[in-house]
Amino acid sequence: MKRREFLTMAAAASASLSMPRVFAAPHASSGISTQLDAGATGHAPGKLLILIELKGGNDGLNTVIPFADSTYYALRQRIAIPRDRVLPLDERTALHPAMRALLPVWRDGQLAVVQGVGCVQDHASHFRSTEIWDTASCADVYRRDGWVTRAIGQWSAKQQGIAAASFGSAEPGPFAGFTARVEADGAWARVDDPDAAPHVNPIDEGEGDRVSGATRTLQVSAPTLRDSIDAALRTVVDGTRPHTCGAIRLTLDGFDTHSNQPVRHAALLGQLAEGCATLRAELTRRGRWHDTLIxxxxxxxxxxxxxxxxxxxxxxxxxxxxxxxxxxxxxxxRAPDFAQVDSAGNLPVEIDFRQLYATALGPFLKLDANAVLQEDVSPLPLLHT
Incomplete structure (x- = not known):
């Protein structure tokens, strides 16, 4: 098979050793086209949407800590983060001490901390809750297609080069529905050394604008979020032309902390913060940070x-x-209001999670967010115009 007949994609497994998959778009006739514009020059850098899944249900209270609220310490006498160890963001709110790598991003005004995010009608099941977030549906609505899948259908109509990839999970997640045809058409390869993950094979100059034909995927084993990030940079960013857009999902597993949370959670948050700092540094070096949303x-x-x-x-x-x-x-x-905790011990939802998606779809990607989400959802004022 010639190099130009390959579409992009590579994947990296998470620390839990689950095997990931990375998805290339199906053939143009499927209605979701992927194209790499051959010979294009003078294009602005393509936008990169990077989703980081904190799989298992992250403890927001020990991630962004309401250290000025005595109720927080009363409810968590053994797992609360001591006041003298937190990393203050303001007079009431702080980051977990393992997240020091995020402080420069905060100080530079490029980090938004969004509190009270969730599904209004939450569900205690990992499977169902994940499905709701992946499909951007209401709790009483069941969908099969992921919200990024729907976005790519609209995004590709602009005839931009698009690379879509998932690292660290064998589940399609927000790419649900997008992958079935790819997996039916594609062939799998296995690379056990993440350093051997190749660059994407771009279309050769002069071979035309549209890539069609067989879709190929590559599966790469890697143990950490950092390895997944390295593989994503190597394949989706460095392996495509600078004007190619990208939708990337990185999964960090292990957040279902029913026991012995302090040590486990600190290690995971450290990986998250260091990974985000790495992404910022590497994408800045490549001239892509301005057009990246994480x-x-x-x-x-x-x-x-x-x-x-x-x-x-x-x-x-x-x-x-x-x-x-x-x-x-x-x-x-709003900061956590412990007076509003329900009978199950849950904090109330103040911001519908789909508002985050609407922000990425509308103000950032310039897509019709309501069409993708199939509901009128307002974006948040998180981006400079």
């Missing part, structure tokens, strides 16, 4: 009260991060 998501938060095992149960709203060169940094949403 967004975290997780199927739910954790309970406000700790359990007897020094952990937390599945909960409600949580805090998420949005960062990038166009981000209007700061704290958004």
């Amino acid at each position: 967004m975290t998501y997780s199927e739910f938060g954790r309970s406000a009260r700790e359990n007897i095992h020094r952990g937390t149960a599945h909960g409600g709203a949580a805090t998420h991060f949005v960062m990038g060169g166009r981000v209007r940094g700061g704290r958004y949403g």
Whole structure:
């Protein structure tokens, strides 16, 4: 098979050793076209949407800490982060001490901390909650197609080069529905050394504008988020022309902290912060940071009260991060109101998670967010115009 007959994609497995898959768009006739514009010059850098999945349900209260609220310490006598260890963002809110690598992004005004994010009608099941977030549906609506899949259908109509990839999970997630045809058409290869992950094979100059024919995927084994990031940079960013757009999902697993949370959670948050700092540094060096939007998501938060095992149960709203060169940094949403915790111990949802998606789709990607989400969802004022 000639180099030009390959579309992009590579994947990296998460620390939990689940095998990921990376997806290239199906043939143009399928209605979701991927194209690499041969010979194009003078194009602006393509936009990169990078989603970081905190798989298992991240504890937002120990990620962004309401250290000035005594109720936080009363509810979490054994797992609360001590006041003298937190990294203050303002007089009431702080980052977990393992997230020091994010402080420069905050100081530069390129990190948005969005509090109280969740599904209004939350669900305690990992499977169903993940499905809701991946499809951007209401809790009582069942869909099969991921929200990024729907976005790519609209995005590709602009005839831009698009690379879509998932690293760190075998599940299609927000690419659901986009991958079935690819996997039917494609062939799998296995590379056990992440350093051997190749660059994407771009179309040769002079061979025309549209890539069609067989779709190929590549599967790469890698143990950490950093390895996944390296593979993503090597394949989706360095392996395509600068004007190629990208939709990337990175999965960091292990956030289902029912027991022994402090040590486990600190290690995961350290990986997350260092990974985001790496992305910022490397994309800045490549001249792509201004056109990158990074967004975290997780199927739910954790309970406000700790359990007897020094952990937390599945909960409600949580805090998420949005960062990038166009981000209007700061704290958004209301601080946790412990007086509003429900009978199950969950914090109330203040911001519909789909508002994060609407922000990425509308103000950032310039797509019709309502058409993708199939509902009128307002974006958040997180980006500079």
